Amino acid sequence: MSLLNNNKMAIIIIVIFLILCSGYYLNSSLGSFPDENPHLGYVLDVAKNGFPDYAGGKTYNSIKLNRLEHPALYYVLAGIIDKIAILLSSSLYKTLRIINFFISSLTLLFIFKSLHSFKVNNESIILSTFVLISIPMFVLLSASINNDPLMILGCALTFYGLSLYYNDYSVRKTLHYILAGGVIVSLTKATGALSVVCILFVFCIIENKKLIIKFRQLKCLDFIYILLSMLCVLGYYLYMHVTYGKFFPAPQGDPSDWFHAAYPDAPRFTKMEYLAAFYQSNLSTLLTPYGHKTFDDWNIRRQLLGLTLSLLPILSFTVIYKKIKEHSPQWRFIALSLISFTLFMLFYFLTIHSLNVKTGYTGAMQARYFFGFLPAMVIIYALALQCIKNNIIKILLGLLISCTTLLSFYPAFYPSVIKIIHPYFGQTNINSVLGELTKENDFEQDFIAQYNSVERVDLNLATYARKNTGTLSLEIADQSGTIIAKSKINISKISDNAWLEFNFKSTPLIKGSRYILRLSSPDSTHGNAITWYAYKKPNPYPMYNGTIYGPEELNTKQYEGGQAYIDNKSAEATFSFKIYGPMWSNPFNN
Structure with a gap:
């Protein structure tokens, strides 16, 4: 907590973030956000019975069986809090959204810690974190009952561990954060686990020889931590398979099953058609808030955010070039992030394309599935901003990012304001x-x-x-x-x-x-x-x-x-x- 005590900038960013969360929280009824009622169904299972009912659990406020196939960590955490706080009335269930306020605030805190380990200046820290809180679905999910924020926190811990490694901190400290992040995502969401697997796979390939040397610095207790972490994850999935016959069980099938039953002859996309749809859908859900209700928005906000994010590839390769010239190992962190993200997106695309071939279903193309890489995006953006020496470019980027952040208040607070004005x-x-x-x-x-x-x-x-x-x-x-x-x-x-x-x-x-x-x-x-x-x-x-x-x-x-x-x-x-x-x-x- 010393970072918060000594850094007013971090407090200001988190306060702005919480204000944005409050806008979505106050202006959206329970069940409006993506899959909120099914998530709440599992949370209430835990509050009543101690564990999600993957055999016959119901979606909240519905006779329908739950369809989510996610691991139990978020539900156990939220269910225990629900039980302790005695939020047993349906009128109080909405307050469970506040759990993710704190989880995402922790994510921001570890991103700040990562940036400080890279010795990024304050100006670059502010602007790069503004980019993150300008992404509407990051804020919206942080104001909902949903397991995505916990998954993002696990990935933030993993990237924090890697930032320590590439800035010559203790390998033991690096290991502990990577293990903590890996366990959290493995027990929270499959896409988060895939993100970390891709990250660590690429990390081991890039750092193979150095890792052997670094491992010699580990103590006996560190190997016990590794073993316990692996046993925790393996034990959970062994229990799930023995109990339910699946690693990712759910009481009923998912939307692709319903779609196939309703439209068995739905047209299938070619790979190129699906690639175009994949790109458009992920871009749209990256720039636009969405759920079971529609959110008012401005095209100018989406365009500015799109422009801000489209600069990331150029900035990434620019900072890699400069870090290589400086003989700084930090370029490998950026390369690792880009390669692992590409690998993840390849797996993601092939998996849901095969679903389309099998059922004709065209859903599951949502940017939030790769939100585990958002902490890396912030770090890369900050490093790139710090490398820019031209004052005019700095001012223009600062204005672009600041305007984008300011306009982010519109979809968060629009309903309550517009009903008065128009x-x-x-x-x-x-x-x-x-x-x-x-x-x-x-x-x-x-x-x-x-x-x-x-x-x-x-x-x-x-x-x-x-x-x-x-x-x-x-x-x-x-x-x-x-x-x-x-x-x-x-x-x-x-x-x-x-x-x-x-x-x-x-x-x-x-x-x-x-x-x-x-x-x-x-x-x-x-x-x-x-x-x-x-x-x-x-x-x-x-x-x-x-x-x-x-x-x-x-x-x-x-x-x-x-x-x-x-x-x-x-x-x-x-x-x-x-x-x-x-x-x-x-x-x-x-």
């Missing part, structure tokens, strides 16, 4: 898509006006992780079918999994009357089209309705003032939309 009504929760919008069909959503005029409508759209072309048209029609407003947008400018804003001249509405949103694209074809997100109750896989299998029914409200139609036929769903009233107005006062 209120809206509509459907913001999503759980399905209803197919491509092509020239052969129209998507429609009716609604009851809550304002006396409309100037803006937002729709939540997806591009299927590809670049599409054509024109998108949104019309507002009254009950007689008369078009009262129309707006067109170039499809190529649409971002994947994001709200798209349509602006109109101020158009009068009759409050309480019914109107129709009509979305069409006269030149879109299959494979070159977007889709409009929808919310379908009870869930998008009807064959599982009334059973304990399939996805949980989200405990969220569905817009009751209208429904979705495709070619004038009810889709038994509601498209996701927001209709804004006049600035500084309230729908109940109009």
